[in-house]
Amino acid sequence: MELTKLEMRLKVEPKEAQKLQYELSKNLATYRVSINGYTKKAIIIFDESRLSKKELLDLLKNYEPEIAGMEHLTIEELIESSMSWRNVRGIEG
Amino acid sequence: MENAGETPSGEKEFAQSTKHIREIIEHPEISEEEFREMLKSAPFGYTKGLPYKTYSICPETRSIVQALVWEKNGMVWITKKCPEGMLTEVYYEDADMFKRFSRWTYDWKLTSFNVENTGANCPLDCGLCQRHYSHTSLLNIVLTNRCNLSCWYCFFYAKEGQPIYEPTLDQIRVMLRNAKKEQSIGANAVQFTGGEPTLRDDIIEIIKIAKEEGYDHVQLNTDGIRLAFEPEFVKRIREAGVNTLYMSYDGMTPQTNWKNHWEVPLILENVRRAGGPGIVLVPTTIRNVNDHELGAMINFGLNHLDIIRGVNFQPLSMVGRVPTKERQRFRITIPGAIKKIEEQTNGSIARDDWYAIPIAGHIARFFEEFTGKRYYMTSHFACGAATYVFLDGEEVIPIPRFIDVEGFVEFLEEKAEELSNWKRLGKLQKLKVGGEIFLKFKNFYDEKYAPKSFDVLSIMKNAFARGSYDALGEFHHKTLFLGMMHFQDEYNYDVQRVERCVIHYAMPDGRIVPFCAFNVIPELYRDKVQAQFSYSWEEWKALHPDWDYKKDKYIRTKEFIERMKNSELYKKTYLNLKWYF
Numbered sequence: 009m010e011l012t013k014l015e016m017r018l019k020v021e022p023k024e025a026q027k028l029q030y031e032l033s034k035n036l037a038t039y040r041v042s043i044n045g046y047t048k049k050a051i052i053i054f055d056e057s058r059l060s061k062k063e064l065l066d067l068l069k070n071y072e073p074e075i076a077g078m079e080h081l082t083i084e085e086l087i088e089s090s091m092s093w094r095n096v097r098g099i100e101g
Numbered sequence: 102m103e104n105a106g107e108t109p110s111g112e113k114e115f116a117q118s119t120k121h122i123r124e125i126i127e128h129p130e131i132s133e134e135e136f137r138e139m140l141k142s143a144p145f146g147y148t149k150g151l152p153y154k155t156y157s158i159c160p161e162t163r164s165i166v167q168a169l170v171w172e173k174n175g176m177v178w179i180t181k182k183c184p185e186g187m188l189t190e191v192y193y194e195d196a197d198m199f200k201r202f203s204r205w206t207y208d209w210k211l212t213s214f215n216v217e218n219t220g221a222n223c224p225l226d227c228g229l230c231q232r233h234y235s236h237t238s239l240l241n242i243v244l245t246n247r248c249n250l251s252c253w254y255c256f257f258y259a260k261e262g263q264p265i266y267e268p269t270l271d272q273i274r275v276m277l278r279n280a281k282k283e284q285s286i287g288a289n290a291v292q293f294t295g296g297e298p299t300l301r302d303d304i305i306e307i308i309k310i311a312k313e314e315g316y317d318h319v320q321l322n323t324d325g326i327r328l329a330f331e332p333e334f335v336k337r338i339r340e341a342g343v344n345t346l347y348m349s350y351d352g353m354t355p356q357t358n359w360k361n362h363w364e365v366p367l368i369l370e371n372v373r374r375a376g377g378p379g380i381v382l383v384p385t386t387i388r389n390v391n392d393h394e395l396g397a398m399i400n401f402g403l404n405h406l407d408i409i410r411g412v413n414f415q416p417l418s419m420v421g422r423v424p425t426k427e428r429q430r431f432r433i434t435i436p437g438a439i440k441k442i443e444e445q446t447n448g449s450i451a452r453d454d455w456y457a458i459p460i461a462g463h464i465a466r467f468f469e470e471f472t473g474k475r476y477y478m479t480s481h482f483a484c485g486a487a488t489y490v491f492l493d494g495e496e497v498i499p500i501p502r503f504i505d506v507e508g509f510v511e512f513l514e515e516k517a518e519e520l521s522n523w524k525r526l527g528k529l530q531k532l533k534v535g536g537e538i539f540l541k542f543k544n545f546y547d548e549k550y551a552p553k554s555f556d557v558l559s560i561m562k563n564a565f566a567r568g569s570y571d572a573l574g575e576f577h578h579k580t581l582f583l584g585m586m587h588f589q590d591e592y593n594y595d596v597q598r599v600e601r602c603v604i605h606y607a608m609p610d611g612r613i614v615p616f617c618a619f620n621v622i623p624e625l626y627r628d629k630v631q632a633q634f635s636y637s638w639e640e641w642k643a644l645h646p647d648w649d650y651k652k653d654k655y656i657r658t659k660e661f662i663e664r665m666k667n668s669e670l671y672k673k674t675y676l677n678l679k680w681y682f
Contacts, residue, residue: 022221029222030163033625036632039610042218042226051217083610087275090228090611092213092282097231 009055011039011086015077016050018043018068032067035059039086049076053086105659112253114359118390125429126388128189129173131180136187140169146597147203147482151177151196158224159183160422160591163622165225170595172196179593190428190592193483195436195452202457202482208234208601209479213284215612224599225625228612229283235479237288237613238603240280241322242273244307245296246631249326249655250360256421257627258296261650264635268609272634273307276607277314283613288605290318292347299327299334300653308341320345320381326655328371329364336375343378345410350382352391353398353675363657363665366674372408379410381582387417388433395438396445396682402581403492404678411582414438418588420621428592435486435585446497446682450490450583454499458485460510481601486585493552493579497681500580503551512541555579589617609634 020028025045032041037058042051050073054064065073081089088094143152152171157179159166168181170192177193193199211233220232229237246266248258259265268276280288291311298304298321311319321338325348328335350365352358361368372380384391384398395414402409416433433441436452443451458480489500500506516538526534539562551557589598594617602615608630619626636644665671 026165026222026225029225030625033225034629036629039633040216042216044219044221046221087609087611090215091275091279092215092284092287092613095215096213096284 009057009083011053011081011083012056012061013040013051013053013077013079013081014061014064014075016052016068017048017074017076018050018071020045020048020050020071022046024071028068028071039083053081105657105662107656108249108251108654109359109657110251110253111359114356115253115390117356119430122389122430123393124389126191126194126432128191128425128429129178131178131187131189133182133187136169136180136182139171140167143169143171148206150200150203155179156223156596157181157594158591158596158622159185160188161185163225165222165596168595179595188592191432191434192593192595193436194434195440198436198439198452198455199483202486205457205459205482207459207479210234211236211283211285213282215279220600223596224615224618224622227614227618227626229605229614232600233615234601235603236283236286237280237605238290238479239605240277240288240291240613241294241604241606241616242268242276242291243295243606243627243631244268244273244293244298244301244304246635247300247653248296249300249653250297250324251654252360256623262638264632264637265641266631266635267301268634270303270306270310272609274310274314275611276609277311277316279611280605280607280613281314281316287315289316290320291316292320292322294322297324297326299323305337305341308338308343312342318344320347320378322347322383324349324360325368326361326364329361329367332371332374335371339375339377346372346378346380347383347413348380349385350398350412351384352394353401354394357391357394363662366665366668366670369405369408369674370670377408380405380408381411381413382409383413383415385417386414386433386438387431388437389430392433392438392441393445395442396450399442399446399450399490399581399583400678400681401675403490403497403681405674406492406579406581409581411584413582413584413586416585416587418620419590419592420623421590423590423592434593435483435587438585439486449497449682450488450499454490454501455486455488455583455585456501456506457482458487460506461487479601480603481595481598483595484587484598484602488583489580490583491552491557491580492681493554495679495681496552498550498552503547503549503557505545505547509542509545512545552579588620590621594621 020043022045025043029041029043032038032052038052038054040051040053052064139152140154143154145154147153152169155168155170156165157168162184164184166181166183168179170177170179175196176191177196177199178189179192180189211229214229214231216228216230218226218228218230220226220230223232246257246259277291293307308319319342321343323346325346349360350358351360355362382398382402386392399412402412416435416438417431419428439452439455459482491498542561546558599615599617602617604616605613606616606619607613610630614626
């Protein structure tokens with residue numbers, strides 16, 4: 009399975025970010041969701057076969073998303089990159 | 102009233118049990134204005150005492166809102182204003198115990214994480230993130246959503262035609278390794294759960310994988326049904342490395358313990374013959390349903406102390422939409438259960454005999470120096486309580502009656518620096534320091550109240566002198582562990598507890614999620630990820646052509662019940678018991 013990772017800037021307030029976090033996290037197409045209402049940064053990793061990029065951006069349109077980065081990764085790569093030994097503070101994964 | 106000839110579901114038994122309500126918890130009145138006033142002046146976090154602010158979740162909208170934890174009528178309450186209205190729920194039924202326990206905190210930060218989130222939307226962005234305050238003390242892995250029972254309240258097990266969740270051996274290994282490699286302390290204990298984990302044909306292989314991955318402690322969360330009918334299987338799981346059977350046990354009668362009352366005699370006998378694993382009884386504790394049998398369940402444990410290692414009460418977590426009236430009827434909290442135990446054991450196990458779980462973190466830090474292994478038990482103080490009771494002939498003696506545990510732990514804290522050099526000490530120096538600690542330990546020990554049938558002091562002396570945790574092994578065979586673990590629900594949810602959670606679930610997508618996020622917000626965690634990683638019914642059938650859903654299900658026959666009723670084993674297990682209180 010190939011996934012898409014989108015990094016964005018959103019004009020979103022913390023309370024709205026929380027709501028958005030919940031709604032997007034519920035979606036079976038998403039594998040990681042991080043909407044930070046303080047830093048205004050968002051990272052969403054999702055399966056485009058279930059939710060297209062356009063549909064996702066439509067869901068975010070009220071927050072004027074600006075794409076800061078995009079990459080493709082497999083589910084195996086996502087899992088591997090999440091492992092504890094890959095994410096030790098102060099050490100590059 | 103036995104429901105023979107069908108898969109146990111408990112529906113009729115529950116209806117019967119709740120026909121006569123003995124007591125309810127009255128919620129105090131608090132106006133929105135009073136709530137806002139108190140919220141304005143209350144500090145954030147529990148360290149400054151009651152009242153204090155925290156965050157909670159709203160049952161319907163899932164909004165994260167500020168909540169007030171406050172005291173009234175000797176109890177602790179949590180109040181929040183949700184979009185759906187004002188909500189008040191009992192948090193802890195004894196404010197004094199709350200205050201005593203809140204002294205014991207043990208916070209520290211993981212240095213590894215599994216998601217890039219910062220926890221800004223906690224607990225909607227779990228994973229573990231950098232904000233989490235504890236490592237994984239007990240890792241849970243769901244092995245299957247197939248189950249041999251059909252509990253009426255359970256939304257989790259797969260019904261006919263529904264997707265089957267069953268991670269592969271490779272996925273299980275990755276999940277185990279992920280938690281084991283947490284920094285700075287990895288998980289040491291794993292619990293395989295379900296559904297019913299013993300339904301997996303490859304369970305022995307899974308247990309071996311956990312051992313290969315370095316887990317010292319492996320436990321099965323089981324209803325025990327398969328163990329009742331397959332003595333060889335009990336032996337095989339013990340040999341493969343299962344240390345503990347964490348077994349459902351909700352009461353002393355077929356009505357309160359409809360899950361496995363009739364099978365328990367066989368389970369106990371099979372475990373006895375196999376020489377293990379040790380059993381921890383797990384009563385889900387519900388007011389007006391089985392809260393009148395808590396003392397009797399402890400007594401049951403004491404009567405089978407050769408194989409029962411502990412009783413771990415789990416006050417009911419009311420996940421889902423639960424009307425106030427039902428919460429008032431069925432809610433019981435840790436101090437509520439402790440009070441019932443004091444009453445039902447005639448004061449033999451009293452309120453002050455219990456400790457907050459984080460105190461174990463301090464003791465563990467001390468033993469870590471001896472063993473070189475790291476077993477940190479931290480958690481939020483309100484998540485659990487525990488004690489040990491000794492069976493001294495016919496007398497039950499809780500450990501605090503003869504050891505001033507809190508005083509001793511405070512002393513160990515003072516000694517922390519000296520103990521941190523333990524590994525570098527030579528043999529003679531170790532003996533000297535061990536001896537000093539032992540001498541000091543005697544100041545916290547009251548011989549007058551100590552068990553007479555075995556020498557606690559010399560066991561401790563051995564432990565200090567040999568510097569070996571194994572020396573305490575003898576302790577375990579004469580004691581019964583008593584625990585309380587109150588998992589949260591939407592009504593009493595305190596985000597500060599989740600941040601400190603030590604009981605986690607590994608998910609196949611690479612995340613590790615606290616228990617009270619995984620189960621209380623299933624649409625984001627448990628149900629969602631399992632939907633993503635499940636087999637459709639058709640895929641499962643194609644992969645397992647010989648599998649039959651109906652064969653998974655346990656049917657308790659009338660003949661079996663009759664046979665058990667008239668058996669010597671049944672009498673030995675339930676009827677010929679000594680009453681210790």
